[in-house]
Amino acid sequence: MTAALALSLTIVPAASAEPGFATVALTKVSGWSGPAGGTWVTRGGLTARQKFDLDITNVVGHDEQGLSVFFSFPTDRLEVTGYEGDGWTCWDVDGGPGAEGVQCTQDHLIVHEEAWPKLTVETRAAAIWTQDSIDVYAEAGGHDAVHAGQNFMIDTST
Structure with missing residues (x-):
């Protein structure tokens, strides 16, 4: 877990992805608007929830097993309210600013060009206008971590 926390401190522009052992993609499911590849926008302070999928x-x-994923984002602005996905185990991480978010593990054995089971993350946006990013760092089999990021904005205008 310490390695994952250290990864969150690495500065990598959101909406980028580096080549590595896997491809990582975030896809909006509900509660978010905005163009694909652009900034996701949601309303803050409402009881509505936002969902996004993680695909790796x-x-x-060759085969890989023992996937570890760290989601880095400001937990005071975007609260995770649930996770759903076959074989996923997730928990909150509060390592201070820049090292807060959610850690998840997945133990399925995955062959070349196969995807791990999809993980759906449900969030609730704070009633505070903000712009930031959701950054995902994935590790498995001793490979360097791969990263994907998604810029988001919480809009509280009336």
Whole structure:
């Protein structure tokens, strides 16, 4: 877990993804608006929830197991209210500013070009206008972590 927390401190622009052992993608499901590849926007302070999916595909050419994923985002602005996905175990992490979010593990054995089971994350946006990013760092099999990020905005205008 310490390695995952240290990863969250690495500065990488959101909406980017580096090549590595896997491809990582975030996809809005509900409660978010905005163009694909652009900034996701949601209303803050409402009881409505936002959902997004995490998809990770093994691309290294051999089987992988023991996936660890860290989601980095400001937990005082975007609260995780639930997780759903076959074989996923998730918990909140509060390592201070820049090292807060959610840690998840997945133990399925995945062959080359197969995806781990999808993880759906449900959130609730705070009643505070903000712009930030959801950054995802995935590790497995001793490979360097791969990263994907998504810019978001909480809109509290009337």
